Amino acid sequence: MDYRKIIDEIYREVKPMFGNGKVANYIPALAKVDPKQYGIAVVTVDGQLIGAGDYQKKFSIQSISKVFTLAMVMRHMGSDLWRYVGREPSGSPFNSLVQLEHEHGIPRNPFINAGALVVTDKLMSLYDRPKESILRFVRDVADSEDIYFDNEVARSEQEHASRNLALGYFMKSFGNIENNVDSLIDVYCNQCSITMTCEELARSFMFLANHGINPYRHDRILSISRSKRLNALMLTCGFYDESGDFAFRVGMPGKSGVGGGVVAIIPGRLSIAVWSPELDKHGNSFMGIETLERFTTDIGISIF
């Protein structure tokens, strides 16, 4: 398949679409990002890299970090994890407390904020130095040492963390958070602040396209079964309350972040990361989703 030609064409067609969404403005550090940026990177299991546009510029991965922390916890915890967080789509916005109350503090899935906080809470109990461990993990799977927390973004998130503090304390009131809530929010704000390029991001998801094995270090991150399951979770829950629509239109497991990044995989084939900061009303990158929908149509391959 000539991915280069397909990517170039999509890039040319989608690039004029600036102006259809809005940059995340819930924290100042994200709001000041230049909206007119757009990059694509495809990495294939046979080692190709196809990049276009701003694919080597760093951006804040935000919620995409939830996939890394979940993989880190799934490595070390068995099905016991699923007593603390569910595996069902939420049907609600990413930061809702309603469902949490009806379901006694057990979040619907690991990709809504409440569920990601539970995962990070478990990670803090499993790893001695959680922030360093997260950075180590991401660098390993992305095969790049040039990955850092963005301290300004992390600080800005902490200054606007009322909703996440509410989620943390609410779950703690149900006994579903083990660690100190302030420390939890600190780790969480840092994981969200990680900056990567499209190229790094596409590489970092290759272990999920590669049945659990990191192709750069040749070590197993997750068993085949857990790797498949994490992919299933991304398909059903990876795009907030637009997950069903994304599965319908794109048909690839993936994850988005409010920094404008989107990453998705086709198991056994490839990983693709797109970045463009303007978000649709569900908080997903407008041009990112547009790019993926065209990509899956043009290559004629989806998991369905």
Place this chain on the structure above:
Amino acid sequence: MDYRKIIDEIYREVKPMFGNGKVANYIPALAKVDPKQYGIAVVTVDGQLIGAGDYQKKFSIQSISKVFTLAMVMRHMGSDLWRYVGREPSGSPFNSLVQLEHEHGIPRNPFINAGALVVTDKLMSLYDRPKESILRFVRDVADSEDIYFDNEVARSEQEHASRNLALGYFMKSFGNIENNVDSLIDVYCNQCSITMTCEELARSFMFLANHGINPYRHDRILSISRSKRLNALMLTCGFYDESGDFAFRVGMPGKSGVGGGVVAIIPGRLSIAVWSPELDKHGNSFMGIETLERFTTDIGISIF
């Protein structure tokens, strides 16, 4: 009316009812209270005091304090207050977050926890030394200097404040809390820890039975109109999600607390406080409600 005879008879009939409820156990300091206690105090506008049983023992007034802080804020804020907190019954338990989310951080009324936190937040903005001011106010309306915070209860509440912290941060995320959430919870836990006797409590509500004037100091606490309105709020919202039932069965404006206290008034006539620590499933004193229902039936007077 021979209140003495009526109260003595009710006391005799209700006293054998120990064992129909459960002492509040959400904080250790309350859980250890001896359940077999029961006191009644009636104070009339013409100065009578009728007491029975443990009516001079101190207990934790808990949510009843919400009436005092509301009166303190209503004195100084006009109808502007009602932009931050509603006046409708909630139809939900006292510490629910669901309605808050659907209504963008504006609590339904000042007597659910979220609404009381908004009121205390306003109080902190209006008074320089909020804790001292609350104590001063309560001593004045109760005509007693022997009223204090219970430091052990306050500390115990703060150690189990996750749910209230969640409520505070949640409303702050909607911009509906002005002050620091930790400080807010500190003031709130203290106001809830105030201990009073039935006699003091009945006296302290006399300004609401007396059209807004404190009969002990002869100063106006609230205008006639605001006094009536606070009474209306107690009738529709004072007993959590049992308010409608209480109005139906008892027909007096009042307020309950999880410490087992209940206080109610008949405008222009009297104030009655009852204390018994065993709570029904809605968190209201079982014997307290039983007492008030018999009282309103026996005296043949209700507001309806």
Place this chain on the structure above:
Amino acid sequence: MDYRKIIDEIYREVKPMFGNGKVANYIPALAKVDPKQYGIAVVTVDGQLIGAGDYQKKFSIQSISKVFTLAMVMRHMGSDLWRYVGREPSGSPFNSLVQLEHEHGIPRNPFINAGALVVTDKLMSLYDRPKESILRFVRDVADSEDIYFDNEVARSEQEHASRNLALGYFMKSFGNIENNVDSLIDVYCNQCSITMTCEELARSFMFLANHGINPYRHDRILSISRSKRLNALMLTCGFYDESGDFAFRVGMPGKSGVGGGVVAIIPGRLSIAVWSPELDKHGNSFMGIETLERFTTDIGISIF
């Protein structure tokens, strides 16, 4: 008290307020009512009648009929009724199904549509000819034979009864409706279509101001206790999700209908009915509520 002077003044001040609300448009037969109509009638326990404006024009009483059917059922059923319908304010719009689902088909109170349907269902089981019985009851308490169903309104309601059919079938699916749903909706649409004047309406509520006794026929409709309880229900639940606000501002037990009628009482003193078809956003007559708020302020009497 010179009610005549007070009513005349209020009438003069409120009359220029046309245009602040909207006539009910959910059924064509109501939508075509001339909005610029406004009448007031006060009836006192000592037999005075004070009328102003259009107080002798007929209008559709709509939900006010729920009070009559409830009284008819409360006469014949003891506390057993409250197993099928609650006594708590709903905190939700009048035709919501959400709460019904969470509470297994038991409506919150008899004044939301679902609750009124349960009451009419019980009435159908208690009375052989339900429609005739309702008319008989209303004529008796209003002391007027000139009261009828408006067949055009009833037919129009039935043609637009999808929501009420949904409520009926939904409760039937929980086992909380005994009779055929189509017949139930027929009776219900008829009771809502009753037309009365302000004068008749004010008279018809006198039994509730008179401790349960119909002053025109001198027969007891309800026991004192049940009469008080029905009043308490009107205060906490009579104005949909504006009930708390109405209690706060007006402080009288009452009931409104989307035909623009509002009726309220002061126990032991009087009954007042107001009609003006323009509704506020909660479905209550804008000028009706305005009138009652001024009335309670001017006479200086409320139940609080």
Place this chain on the structure above:
Amino acid sequence: MDYRKIIDEIYREVKPMFGNGKVANYIPALAKVDPKQYGIAVVTVDGQLIGAGDYQKKFSIQSISKVFTLAMVMRHMGSDLWRYVGREPSGSPFNSLVQLEHEHGIPRNPFINAGALVVTDKLMSLYDRPKESILRFVRDVADSEDIYFDNEVARSEQEHASRNLALGYFMKSFGNIENNVDSLIDVYCNQCSITMTCEELARSFMFLANHGINPYRHDRILSISRSKRLNALMLTCGFYDESGDFAFRVGMPGKSGVGGGVVAIIPGRLSIAVWSPELDKHGNSFMGIETLERFTTDIGISIF
């Protein structure tokens, strides 16, 4: 791949699991089915048929019929359909009205009851004789003329249709049902009553495993794109509020019915139908799901 060996082994291991679920009892006609039945049928794109146990016994397909009616409507309606029904997982039980109310009568997806009613409503507008057309369609895709409505089941469903009538009238009150609600429920109860064998059911889903082409008649049922999209919908929404869990554990698009049938596909490879009447608490066949989980593990193929 030796499907015969795999199926035989699974059949042997799962068969002893009778007693872990409960037969659907919401209608008498289903409640009387013998619970101890278990059949499996696999059909592959290269024409193999592997059957085990009761794979040639007829059972009531119930909600599986929703896939057929959706395919029939997707053939004739473009993306316009999605204005009337959503494509997101519901996160709620199959017959909930709560979400419908919050979302103004637009059901979350075509596989909850409300959504299926919208689809059948559109089908009634598109086809002159809807019941006959449904039977014709199912016989064509199953390549069998021996498929009928079960009149006893249909009648029993209609006698217990209060909840579905409530859903229908509720959506009609929002303007989202075009046809007469009674007729709609009649068609719906009939489509649910269709009886098929595992073998027929597995064949009837082959057009979805075969990119939209019916392999028996060689005619295109759906475009490739629509076929993929219907598969995506089954994966995210096909198993009620257990959809996420099913995707996580099994990883195949599929659909279940309360008659105990489950059918799933692997695009480009095969279709598998399982039947066993005992249901888990979410209303899915306990042994059916168990069988599919083992099958996907044993063949080492899933879409992830």
